[in-house]
Amino acid sequence: MTNDPLRPLGDDERSAILARPRPARSLPLLEQQPKRRYLPLAEARDSDRQYEPLLCVWEVTLRCDLACRHCGSRAGHARPDELSTEECVELVRQLAGIGTREVAIIGGEPYLRDDWTTIIRAIKDHGMRATMTTGGRGLTPERAREAADAGMWAVSVSIDGSRETHDRLRGVKGSYDAAFAALTNLREAGIHVATNTQINRLTMPEMIGMVEPLSAARIRSWQIQLTVAMGRAVDEPEVLLQPYDLLALHPMLAELVPLAKSKGIDVVAGNNVGYFGPHETALRGRTRTGYPGGCGAGRITIGIEADGTIKGCPSLTTSGWSGGNIRETPLKEIWERSPKLRYTRDRTVKDLWGYCATCYYADECRAGCTWTSDVLFGKPGNNPFCHHRALEMKKKGMRERIVRVEEAPGLPFDQGKFELIEEAIP
Amino acid sequence: MRLHPCPECHRHIKNQETACPFCGTSVTPREETLAPAVRVAGRAAIVFATAAAMACGKKDAPPTPAAPDAADMTSSGTVVAVYGPPPQWEEIHEAGIVEPPKPRDGGSG
Numbered sequence: 353m354t355n356d357p358l359r360p361l362g363d364d365e366r367s368a369i370l371a372r373p374r375p376a377r378s379l380p381l382l383e384q385q386p387k388r389r390y391l392p393l394a395e396a397r398d399s400d401r402q403y404e405p406l407l408c409v410w411e412v413t414l415r416c417d418l419a420c421r422h423c424g425s426r427a428g429h430a431r432p433d434e435l436s437t438e439e440c441v442e443l444v445r446q447l448a449g450i451g452t453r454e455v456a457i458i459g460g461e462p463y464l465r466d467d468w469t470t471i472i473r474a475i476k477d478h479g480m481r482a483t484m485t486t487g488g489r490g491l492t493p494e495r496a497r498e499a500a501d502a503g504m505w506a507v508s509v510s511i512d513g514s515r516e517t518h519d520r521l522r523g524v525k526g527s528y529d530a531a532f533a534a535l536t537n538l539r540e541a542g543i544h545v546a547t548n549t550q551i552n553r554l555t556m557p558e559m560i561g562m563v564e565p566l567s568a569a570r571i572r573s574w575q576i577q578l579t580v581a582m583g584r585a586v587d588e589p590e591v592l593l594q595p596y597d598l599l600a601l602h603p604m605l606a607e608l609v610p611l612a613k614s615k616g617i618d619v620v621a622g623n624n625v626g627y628f629g630p631h632e633t634a635l636r637g638r639t640r641t642g643y644p645g646g647c648g649a650g651r652i653t654i655g656i657e658a659d660g661t662i663k664g665c666p667s668l669t670t671s672g673w674s675g676g677n678i679r680e681t682p683l684k685e686i687w688e689r690s691p692k693l694r695y696t697r698d699r700t701v702k703d704l705w706g707y708c709a710t711c712y713y714a715d716e717c718r719a720g721c722t723w724t725s726d727v728l729f730g731k732p733g734n735n736p737f738c739h740h741r742a743l744e745m746k747k748k749g750m751r752e753r754i755v756r757v758e759e760a761p762g763l764p765f766d767q768g769k770f771e772l773i774e775e776a777i778p
Numbered sequence: 779m780r781l782h783p784c785p786e787c788h789r790h791i792k793n794q795e796t797a798c799p800f801c802g803t804s805v806t807p808r809e810e811t812l813a814p815a816v817r818v819a820g821r822a823a824i825v826f827a828t829a830a831a832m833a834c835g836k837k838d839a840p841p842t843p844a845a846p847d848a849a850d851m852t853s854s855g856t857v858v859a860v861y862g863p864p865p866q867w868e869e870i871h872e873a874g875i876v877e878p879p880k881p882r883d884g885g886s887g
Contacts, residue, residue, distance in 0.1 A: 630788045641779045643790050712799065713790070716781060740789075 357600035359557045361590075369554065370520050374421055375587045388661065390676045393689035400688040403697060404451030405654035409458055409485075409666040412440065412471060413658050414764060416460040418487040419523030422550060422591065424582035424667060425764040427460040434658040437467040439679070441474045443656070446683035448478035452654070456483045458666065460658070463495050469502035476503030483507065485548065488534025489527050496534070496541035506544035508575065509534050513555035513562065521554065521591075535569050546573035551625070552591050556601060559608055567615035574612060576605075577622030578737060580667070582727045586760040586768040595736035596751035596777075598626045602739045606631035623647065624721035628713050629739030647722040647732075649673075650693035657765075662686045664693045667723040670765040695732075696722065706734030706772075707741055727767040728754060736772055751777050780810050 361369065413434055416427035435443065447455060455475045462468045462484055475482040484499070488509040499507070509531050512518045518528040538545045547566060549555060559576075566574060579585055581592055593601065609619045621635040627644050636643060647665070649655075655666030660678035663670070675690030687693060701714045708719040718733075719725055725735035735741075736752045745751050751774075758769035781790040787801035793808040 628790055632790055633783050633788060641781070642783070643781055712792075713781075 356557075357597070358604055360594070360597055360600075361553050365590075366554070369588075369590060370516065374419070374523060388670075388674060388677065390674060391691050393676070393681070393685060394691050394694070396689055400694065400697065403651050403687075405447070405687060406451065406453045406652045408447055408452045408455045408654045408656065410455055410656040411459055411658050411666060412457050412462045412468065413460040413465045415464045416487075417464065417489045417524075418461070418527055420487070420584070421521055421523050421588060422552065422579045422583075422585040424580065424585065425460075426583045426762070426766070427764070430460070430464075431658050431764075435660050435678075437470055439660065440467070440471050443660070443678055443683065444471065444474040444478055444480075446678070447654075448480055450684050450687055452480055454481040454483060456485055458485045461486060461490060463490060463499070469498050472499060472502035472504050476505075481505045485510065486534065487522060487527060487531060489522075489524065489530040491530075491534035491537055493537045493540065496537040496543065499538075500541040500543050504543050506546065507534075507538050508546040508548045508573075509538070510549070511547050511562070511566070512550045513558035517554045517558060521550065521552075532565070532569055535571070539570070545569075545571065546575065547571050548575040548577070548622075550579045551576055551601065552579035552593055553597070554591055556593065556597065556604070559604065560611065563608070563612050563615055563617065566612075566617055571617055573618050573620060575620045575622055576625060578624045578626075578724065580624065580721075580724050580727060581754075581756075581770060582667070582669070582723070582767055583760065583765060586727075586756065586766070589754075589756045589768075589770075592754070593737070594751075594753050595738070596742055596745070596753065598629075598737060598739045598742045599746060602626055602629050602631050602635075606634045609634050624724045624737060626737055626739035626742075627717050627720050629743060631739070644717060644720060646716065646718040646720065647696045649722055650687075650696050654687065654693075662690070662693070664695065665723060668765070669727060669767050670763075672726065699733075704733040705731075707736070708734045708738075711741070713740060728770040729772070730767070730769060734772075745774070746777065749777055750774055782808060 411425065413430050414425060414427045415430040419428065444455070457468070457471065463486070465471070472482045482504050483506045484504060485508045511528070511531050512521045515528040518531070519525050535545050535547070549559070549562065551559070579592055581589065585592060605619070605621070605625070612619050618638070623644065625635065632643055639645070649668060650664030653665055655663040655668065656678075657663070657670065661670060661674045662676050662678060662683065663673045664675070665673075673692050675692040676686040678686070699718055701709070701718065704714055704719050708714060711717070719735040720738065721735065722732040724737055726732040728736075736754065742751070753773045753775060754770045755773055756768055757771050760766040760768040780793055782793060783789065784791050784798040784801060784803055784805065786803040787798060789798065789800040791798050791800070791805065793810055795805055796807055797804050
């Protein structure tokens with residue numbers, strides 16, 4: 353611990369973390385797809401028909417050429433039973449049918465599927481926007497041109513901090529340079545580019561320093577989000593922010609946003625970047641209300657796993673939030689009738705617990721990102737990664753800290769168990 | 779909108795407040811308002827189509843208080859997701875590059 357709250361890791365501790373070999377158990381362990389069971393579909397309701405999954409985020413394969421040490425899905429090898437080309441094209445048709453406007457393909461790395469351009473072309477041909485989020489390591493000029501020819505609209509390349517930090521987080525030396533090369537390749541192919549960054553204890557002190565290289569790469573849009581305790585991120589919990597780190601993070605972001613803007617970069621705060629502090633307008637002033645509106649899973653977003661499993665958000669755990677599988681049930685039925693996808697449509701303040709149940713903003717925020725809190729405590733509704741909450745704690749001389757008490761089992765989208773410690777500020 | 783920033787401390791406060799609960803500044807209560815209209819003229823059709831979907835739901839469906847929340851979108855109509863698809867539609871349209879997506883033509887599946 354240092355005296356600089358933006359650098360919660362001391363130099364020695366940081367060096368030790370950077371140098372540490374990856375935990376053996378965080379290598380891809382998936383050999384066989386676990387048998388899935390889903391809750392029965394509920395009766396159709398008129399109210400559910402008002403929701404359209406405007407944005408679909410679709411893991412088209414779990415095969416990956418990076419080995420990110422925070423990867424929630426523990427990507428590496430393909431799942432044993434990923435959707436075929438024909439199944440993917442049919443799924444695209446069904447997505448268009450339920451109102452999806454944009455399909456963001458993710459992985460693993462989508463370009464490691466031989467038919468990835470077929471999927472892109474199908475998305476475009478069905479009148480939806482094809483986008484992708486990628487680490488970019490294998491996005492060669494040829495692949496970028498193939499994607500552009502197929503109709504890829506825009507691509508967000510993940511860049512996490514400095515070269516040293518990025519390569520360590522992404523698990524492959526050279527991946528930082530590869531990501532910037534991918535941006536060049538995409539731009540030269542005529543695809544719009546953006547970037548996204550994980551915020552954790554390794555990257556937080558480096559974010560201001562990222563503005564120059566991103567500006568030099570002519571980035572115009574930069575999405576930021578907190579690293580969440582899922583998958584491999586559970587294996588190295590000391591890299592995760594602590595809830596009280598938001599007391600330093602948000603003032604820094606309030607400085608970062610105008611600095612980036614001065615270089616032509618719009619910073620877009622992801623749904624889990626804390627809530628309702630004095631810098632809310634700086635962070636989310638461009639949203640239509642100017643403040644966070646709670647979780648969109650199952651309301652405006654839908655997530656798909658490579659085997660056809662459907663969730664309200666791609667990040668939610670497979671075990672807890674799968675609503676059905678496209679191989680067994682039409683997408684429209686899952687979207688409208690799965691209790692798991694209806695969760696945020698029906699959630700009220702009564703579903704909140706802990707601090708969030710009594711919060712001034714409970715009715716608007718409803719504990720923010722479902723994923724962030726669910727993976728910590730095994731149920732959503734109490735999210736300690738909140739700036740307002742950290743400020744209120746600080747007023748009382750207190751802070752909150754998370755402690756891992758149970759490791760994750762080692763499956764894609766798995767979770768461990770954390771305890772929340774409330775303690776006096778040292 | 780049901781919240782607005784306190785003019786003094788910039789914390790969001792409920793529209794009915796007469797004083798900021800965080801800094802004590804006196805404020806005038808406001809009525810709840812809809813999210814500001816998206817600027818349609820000169821913008822991409824996707825902006826209009828998306829905003830309309832967010833504001834109204836489907837044509838024949840009854841209104842519901844639990845309609846998708848406009849705060850999940852930027853003023854340019856872009857959905858903000860964890861995985862970060864790039865929100866550049868407004869800028870891209872202004873450059874005259876974009877063709878709007880086709881309107882959807884009924885359910886399927």
